[in-house]
Structure formats: structure tokens, C-alpha cells
Amino acid sequence: MDIQAHYVPEIQLLSCFIIPGDTSDDFWDFDCLAAPYWRLYWFPVRRARLILGSRELCPGPEDLILIPPRTPFNTRGGGPLHQFFIHFLAGPPFDAVSSELFRFPMDSGNRRVIEEIATSLPGKSSCDIHLSMLCLRLCVDALCQLPADRVNRDGSTAARMSAALKRMAETNGVVSNAELAALAGMNSNSFIRLFRETVGEAPQRHAVKLRVEKAGLLLENSGKSIEEIAELTGFSDRNHLSRQFHRLYGSWPAEYRKKTRAWRPISHH
Numbered sequence: 001m002d003i004q005a006h007y008v009p010e011i012q013l014l015s016c017f018i019i020p021g022d023t024s025d026d027f028w029d030f031d032c033l034a035a036p037y038w039r040l041y042w043f044p045v046r047r048a049r050l051i052l053g054s055r056e057l058c059p060g061p062e063d064l065i066l067i068p069p070r071t072p073f074n075t076r077g078g079g080p081l082h083q084f085f086i087h088f089l090a091g092p093p094f095d096a097v098s099s100e101l102f103r104f105p106m107d108s109g110n111r112r113v114i115e116e117i118a119t120s121l122p123g124k125s126s127c128d129i130h131l132s133m134l135c136l137r138l139c140v141d142a143l144c145q146l147p148a149d150r151v152n153r154d155g156s157t158a159a160r161m162s163a164a165l166k167r168m169a170e171t172n173g174v175v176s177n178a179e180l181a182a183l184a185g186m187n188s189n190s191f192i193r194l195f196r197e198t199v200g201e202a203p204q205r206h207a208v209k210l211r212v213e214k215a216g217l218l219l220e221n222s223g224k225s226i227e228e229i230a231e232l233t234g235f236s237d238r239n240h241l242s243r244q245f246h247r248l249y250g251s252w253p254a255e256y257r258k259k260t261r262a263w264r265p266i267s268h269h
Helices: 108-120 129-144 155-170 177-183 188-199 203-221 226-232 238-249 253-260
Strands: 011-020 038-042 049-052 055-057 063-067 074-076 082-090 102-105
Touching: 011 108, 011 129, 011 203, 038 129, 063 129, 082 108, 082 129, 108 129, 155 177, 155 188, 155 203, 177 188, 177 203, 188 203, 203 226, 203 238, 203 253, 226 238, 226 253, 238 253
Parallel strands: none
Antiparallel strands: 011 082, 038 063, 038 082, 049 055, 049 074, 063 102
């Protein structure tokens, strides 16, 4: 087998944090924690509940929990919460995994990595290379455990969509279907039809979703005002952003910022 052609995932670490177990009983009582990034959780004590629709998980120290972007799950605490988590972004094809709560067994290797991160994390710079590599190891290992039918895309279709998706991800303004179709080497009608089949929604709806997700990252990880974030992500004003944000996340930008503000960022460059 020719290993030179194998896929190397594009992963960006956003945050890594350890909650030490001295929180209030309702610290983790949240509704609709949909966010534009992956979440990786480990709970040394079985106190947390994660709820998605009719499914409920009560993970313990033997479990790693992986949650895809845009999963609208709820959380409940059952006492002071001890938790380790990583938030990260992952490029195609991991950007299109549908909502789910994935539970994987915690093995001894990953446990040692988390213990090393826990020892290294206090006082470390956000640019510490060794710490970032340990976090990346956990993220890649978790992504490798995803069922193949939840990840794989048809290679030829993905290749035709890649340039258009990249253009959407890089712009903060409106990009016409004609321009996106040209990047895919197709006429507009064929492009829109294939895009719907591949991504699951119309190109312009997906483009707005990406801009809202950028706004969510800025709300969580920057001190910029909502008005500034609206301008940076191509919305006409705060109200325009707020309407689109509420449609996607089920909460208003100020509410989202309040419930995510506690996390400490670790940027990976």
C-alpha cells in the first residue's frame, strides 16, 4: 500500500482545560451546547450527564466522550464536577459528521497522556509545543475511532467541492453561487444540486452557517463586542447576527458568550 497518499487531518486546538472538582452542583447545567468545534471529554468521577434527544450518557473514568460540531446536547451535573476537556477544529471530512454523542473506551495510553497534560498544564504558555502535541495525540486518536460510515465521503465529489468549501470558509462576505460553481468547474444548477447532496443544505445557507460559527468562536475566545463581531463576520449589524445566531444555536450571542466564557484557550499554531 502506498502510504504517501494517506490523508493527514487538519486540526486546530482551541482550548484545553481541567476543572478540578471544586465547582457548585449546578456548574454544568446547560441547554443546547451546540458549538462550531469538536469536544473531547473525560470525567474521572461519574457525576455528569450528557443528553441528546432521548439519549443520555453518564460517563465515567473508563470513557472518552467525543462530540461533533453543531451537536445540540444538554448537560447536567450531579455534584461538584471533575472534568478534562479539549475543544478543537478538524478539517474535511471531519467537518461534516452529524450530531452524536460518541463514547469510546479510555485506554491506558490515553490515560497517561491526560495525566501528563494535567501535570504540564498549570503555568504553561498557550504556545507550548509539547503540550499541544499531547492534546493533538488525543484528538487524532479519538477521530480514528469514529465509525467509517460517519466519516467517509466519495473522493471525486469531495474534490469538486473542496475549492468552493475553502472559499466559503475563508470569506466573511457573500459569495455568489456562480462564483462557487466556477471554482468547482460546474454550472450553477449542477453545483447547487451536488452541493445539497454532498453537504446536506444549499450553498448560501451553508455559507451563512460558517459565518455564524466564526462569530461563535469570536464570542467565546475574544473580547470583541457583538457589534464588532457582526462586522467582522459579514453581518449588517448586531441584530442581523443575533437572528442568524439564534436560528443556528438556539441562544442569543450574549447568552452564548456568558455560558462559554469560563474556558481557558490554548492556541495551536
